[in-house]
Structure formats: structure tokens, C-alpha cells
Amino acid sequence: MSRILIDDLPFDLTVPVAIVGGGAAGLCAALAAKEAGVAPIVFERDALPQGSTALSAGLIPAPCTAAQRAAGIADSVAAFAADIQTKAHGDADPTVLAAVTEGAAPAIDWLTERHGLAFTVIADFSYPGHSARRMHGLASRSGAELIDRLRAAAEAAEIDIVTEARVTALVAAPDGRVRGLVVTRPDGSEDRIGCDALVLACNGYGGNKDLVAEHIPALKDALYFGHPGNQGDAVLWGQALGAELRHMSGHQGHGSVAHPHGILVSWAVIMEGGFQVNVAGERFWNEASGYSEAALAVLGQPGGIAYDIFDARIAGIARQFEDFRRAEAGGAVLQAESSDELAARLSIPPQVIRATLESVADLKRRGGRDGFGRDWTGAADLEAPFCAVKVTGALFHTQGGLAVDATARVRRPDGSLLPNLFAAGGAAVGVSGPDASGYLSGNGLLTAVVLGRIAGGEAARLARA
Ligand SMILES: Cc1cc2nc3c(=O)[nH]c(=O)nc-3n(C[C@H](O)[C@H](O)[C@H](O)COP(=O)(O)OP(=O)(O)OC[C@H]3O[C@@H](n4cnc5c(N)ncnc54)[C@H](O)[C@@H]3O)c2cc1C
DSSP states (O other): OOEEEOOOOOOSEEEEEEEEOOSHHHHHHHHHHHHTTOOOEEEOSSSSOOHHHHHSOOOEEOSSOHHHHHTTOOOOHHHHHHHHHHHTTTOSOHHHHHHHHHHHHHHHHHHHHTTOOOOEEOOSSOOTTOSSOOEEEOTTOOHHHHHHHHHHHHHHTTOEEEOSOEEEEEEEOTTSOEEEEEEEOTTSOEEEEEEEEEEEOSOOSTTOHHHHHHHOGGGTTSEEOSOTTOOSHHHHHHHHTTOOEEOTTOEEEEEEEETTTTEEOOTHHHHTTOEEEOTTSOOOSOGGGOSTTHHHHHHTSGGGEEEEEEEHHHHHHHTTSHHHHHHHHTTOEEEESSHHHHHHHHTOOHHHHHHHHHHHHHHHHHOSBOTTOOBOTTOOOOOSSEEEEEEEEEEEEEOOEEOBOTTOEEEOTTSOEEEEEEEOGGGBOOSSTTSGGGOOTTHHHHIIIIIHHHHHHHHHHHHHO
């Protein structure tokens, strides 16, 4: 389906900026292009633009926003960039890293002030690897609300979003300039749309089993928790046009998906002093290293299953997330008045659960690191009633993609730029490097929102020139 046509046939319509995909990246690109003075069109394959953005928790990290200042949290762009680069083991492209970290607060403030998205900072717990509390979310802490508000903003800005419009081919000139695209409708009819600049905002390849097996073989049989329409079109088109693909094995996994309910259980349950055990009731890793690498850690346990263990106080914090409330309503969160009742509900010998709870309590009392490397300093003790959720690991989204420069222009392997092609969000390489462990919380929406905004503005400038 991801064809490149080299032809000079006419177009049904020509627009200055065409955008493929109506997730966070595409809608932020559209808002920015419109503000830069052109009328973009977004082409979205679904009947309603949602994407992985709607499935996400909708949390976007940014340092020094108005919301963060109002919450009295000290932070800096340098600290944010250092946190991302540390987690990425130094593999994040410094130019793109600088662009997204410097652009993060202006993008959040822009969405708040100009488009009415009232972000607040999650101030009651820290995400792994972030040296400051800087995750921003809307009231429900859900991506569904984020995409609804972005769509409303696009509609208020009178941006055309063409739905049920799957882009099935790009039309290019021999030098790699994109002349337009082919949109295929559900009834099989096709429209040819010309454009001066094109933004690929159609995410990565998480929904494409063959590409996952090729680039992330360890997760080829894992549950894919992202949007199924993300079939890798951007990387396939880019590759055919001579673009550089980078860090294709990079991805975000998650090791806390309620099973069999299939609902994300916030990592807050771990970071606030909870832990994971396998079906034998034993801890098996340093849970505080991050939820992305947790996918493989959990899938490596018997049956690919683990239990998140926490308490009622922590459940109170996690309840700010709509997903957690859904998990509770769906019966995924067990409560037990004692460690013996917890053991019975998990079918684990009571002496094993008791020993694990006691060893964690002891680690918290003593502080410092355990044998897995987890630092328990300052962690509050768990108190009955205890809570538990049976979880598994999943692939959330891919982080590898098209190499871009600081203006979101797609690059070739020799560093030269494709004439008029931009990429943002999951279509572009992220700032997480080639490993799951390189993913810092929020890297996904960071490059969707910030790079999307940059791509839209730059595509508009190119189209006007
Ligand atoms: C459960 C879950 C929780 C997450 N939580 C967070 C979080 O809290 N914070 C964070 O930073 N990240 C999170 N992520 C990752 C985040 O969702 C993604 O990084 C982000 O949504 C990517 O945005 P996007 O606009 O690039 O892609 P998407 O939102 O997936 O949008 C891409 C759009 O392109 C459309 N499309 C694809 N191909 C075509 C085509 N050929 N023609 C037309 N349209 C096409 C798709 O239908 C889709 O609507 C989470 C992911 C999951 C799965």
C-alpha cells in the first residue's frame, strides 16, 4: 500500500501543506501551519482522528511552563535534556534533542493560551528518570481528552480534516520532491492531491507485524497496545525516497497492562513504593528503572505475567488517571485486608508473599539500594489494605523512524535534506535511541506535539516561499 509514484499526471486539488495523520503530531502541525498563514489539509484514515494519541495517558513533559511555575516547581531545559540523554544512553540526536526540549514549554503554553488546553502538572509523584515533576496532562489524564481538545482546536481554527482518507501513495519527482499524494476512500475510489510541502504524521510501525518482527524481534508476539492503523507507511515511503531511517529497534514498551482486561495501570503504583512479583511471589527486577523496559522484564517471567503490588494510599494517587479508574471499575484491582488474604487472592503461598512484603518493608526502613539496584530511600511503607493487579507486557509504540533535522525536515543518510518532506511524532526518529530502556516517560508525545508544531510551521514557510 505504501507506494511511491513517479508520474506527471494532474491532481484533483493542490494544497500548500498536506498532512498525513490526525493524531497529536498531525493536529499540532496543522494548527502551526494555519498560524503561519497557509491552509493545511489533514488526511486521516479513520472516521474520527484518534490514533495512539487517544489511547495514551496524554502526558507531555516540559520544563518551565506557566503551569509548572504555578505549581512552584523549579526546572530547566538543560536538566530536561540531560534526563532524556541519560535515559537514551547518549544516543539521542543532539540537534533534535535541543529543538524538542527548548520547544516543549512554548508548545505547552501555546496549546494552553491560544487553544484552551488547560494543562496541569502531575505534582504528586515522579516519573522514572525525570529529575523534576514536569509531566503535563489535561484534567482526566487521558489521551482521549487530549485528542478531543486538539480536534476542537483544529475545528475552531477552520482546519480541514478529511477523514476516511487513507493515503496509499506519494507522488514524487525523480529528485525526491513530493508532488502530492493519493488518497483512497473506503469505497476504493481515489483522489490525487498535489502539495507544496508534506508532513508525515502517521506514526510508526507498531501495527505492522512484519516490521515489528524485523526490527523488534523480542516483541514480535507481544500484545500491541497502540493504534492498529499505524502500519509504518512513513518509514516505507521515506525509505523509498532515499531518507535515512534511524534507531529502528527503538520503542516504548510497558510492563503494567492489566491482564486480561487490557487496561494501562499507571506506573505511579510502582514509583510511589509499590513493586512487581512474578507468579511465584518473588520480585525479579529493578522496577524503578522504567516502564518501557518493564515489557521485556515482565514478558520474561513465567507465563509473561506479573503482579503490581501496592496499597490503598497509592491507589488514591493512581485514581487521577481515567485508565486506573476504568481498571478498578472492571475488577482488575484486587484489594486485600492482610498479606495472607493477598496471597490467597493471588494463589501464592502466604509465607512467600509475607516474606516479599517484609523484605520490601525492611529495604524501605534501611534506605539505599537493593540487589536489583532499586533505590528505596524515602519510599513510604505499604500498609493494609493491599492492592494488586495482574499485568503483562506490551508494545506501545515504535521510536525508530525517519531522520530529521531541527526543523523536522527529513534527512538523507549523507545529511542532505529531502526537498519538501517533514516528519513528526512516531513517523520521525525519537530521542530514545535504539533500545526500549532509552525511552524516558513522555518522549512519545513530546516529539508528536513539539516536532509536530515545528513541522507545520516550517512546512508552511516552505510552501509560501
Ligand atoms: C497506551 C498508551 C499510552 C501512552 N501514553 C503516553 C503518554 O502518556 N505520554 C507520551 O508521551 N506518550 C504516550 N504514549 C505514546 C503516544 O501515544 C505516541 O507517541 C503519540 O500518540 C504519537 O502521536 P502521533 O501523532 O505520531 O501518532 P498517532 O496519534 O498514532 O496518530 C497517527 C495517525 O495517523 C493515521 N494514519 C496512519 N497511517 C495513515 C495513512 N496512510 N493515511 C492516513 N492516516 C494514517 C492513524 O490513523 C492515526 O490517527 C502512549 C502510547 C500508548 C499506546
